[in-house]
Amino acid sequence: MFKELSDAVVTCKKDVVTAAVEKAKSEGVPPAEIIEKGLAAGMNEVGVLFERGKLFLPHVMMAAGAMEEGVRLLEADMPKDAVSKKLGVIVNGTVEGDVHDIGKSIVSTMLQSSGFEVHDIGRDVPLQDFLDKIKETGATMVGLSALMTTTLQGQRDVIEMLKEQGMRDGVKVMVGGAPATQAWADKIGADCYAENASEAVVKAKELL
Ligand code: HCB
Incomplete structure (x- = not known):
């Protein structure tokens, strides 16, 4: 099947x-x-x-x-009432310069149906928009998707911007996308790397 x-x-x-x-x-x-x-x-x-x-x-x-x-x-089939459980608030998107959003959208859907409030801000998202959305929603986690080696740097930049704007302590950072790895997540100081959407749910539950 x-x-x-x-x-x-x-x-x-x-x-x-x-x-x-x-x-x-x-x-x-x-x-x-x-x-x-x-x-x-x-x-x-x-x-x-x-x-x-x-x-x-x-x-x-x-x-x-x-x-x-x-x-x-x-x-359409995923449980809608799960959102009311509200395990945590997450901003999720694909970083600036990158239009790949299939995997990111799957991650959003799975997080949402697992009980998280997810604000999916789309693809090719200007990096400051991630921080603005975190402030607006009170999110305590951000998911950063990047599918190209050229846009992977955006994940590191968001972490640096969180530090510069005094927000890093209150926000867990999850990174994903085909070129991302655990070693990359460690190198840039992300809180976790998720290889796929199921792992994203497991890691978000561990961290929030
Ligand atoms: Co695109 N593309 N593409 N592409 N594309 C890739 C990514 C390449 C690797 C293909 C290649 O050349 N080998 C390559 C990037 C090379 C590099 O690294 N530098 C590439 C290129 C070069 C490009 C263009 C530049 C091509 C061109 O125009 N000449 C262009 C990009 C323009 C731009 O972004 N500025 C482009 C365009 C496209 C589309 C539009 C045709 C299409 C995207 C459609 C869309 O997303 N709406 C596309 C696609 C589909 C791909 C491949 C074939 C598949 C990506 C995909 O959807 N995978 C991809 C090849 C590949 O990845 N091996 C190729 C399936 C999903 C389910 O997996 O990895 O995205 P996923 O997500 C997983 C996982 O990573 C994780 O969970 C998801 C679900 O399990 N995850 C997260 C993802 N994000 C997460 C975030 C988290 O917080 C946590 C977990």
Whole structure:
């Protein structure tokens, strides 16, 4: 079943993604597993094929569209009342210069459905906007997504800006995205690194 979901993303077939997601839902597979073992696995394969020059950008965009369609179907299914539990307030976004938002949006959805109040401020977000949103919402955690080696630096810059503006002590910083690693998180002084959305939920629960 996960292979079917993954293949549907790789071949960019929205109708096949829809059917496979509905089938997995009807068989009681948790939304998080459908996303990570099925849809995200397909998107990762697209990434590998793109890197090897076997696929081109239009194909990647169509696959991203198919993936988003599947995630949209699952979002509708995630428990809404979980938000009222309010385990903590988190600002989440993709840093300036980076338009990749599929993974970031999955992280937001999973955090939200696990009981966190999440303020997803989008992609290509000017770095100061993260700090402004933290002040506005009283968030005690910020999630910083970066998918390119060129934008990874934005994660470090936000941490430095938090220090400069006297906010670092009250805010935990989580970093993620394909080029981020635990070693990178340690180097820039982030509080945690999450490899995927499930890990983001576990780490947020540990820290907040
Ligand atoms: Co894009 N792209 N792309 N891309 N793209 C990458 C990222 C490359 C690695 C592909 C490559 O060349 N090998 C590469 C970056 C190279 C580098 O590091 N320098 C790249 C490039 C170069 C570009 C453009 C510059 C291409 C161009 O225009 N010539 C351009 C970027 C423009 C810009 O940002 N200024 C571009 C555009 C695109 C799109 C629009 C076609 C599309 C994005 C659509 C969208 O996001 N709405 C796209 C895609 C889809 C990819 C790949 C193929 C897949 C990314 C993805 O969605 N993965 C990617 C290849 C790759 O990553 N290997 C390629 C699936 C999700 C589920 O995984 O890692 O994003 P994820 O998120 C995980 C995980 O990391 C973690 O949890 C998520 C869920 O499990 N996580 C967090 C993520 N954020 C977190 C935050 C937290 O706080 C905690 C955990």
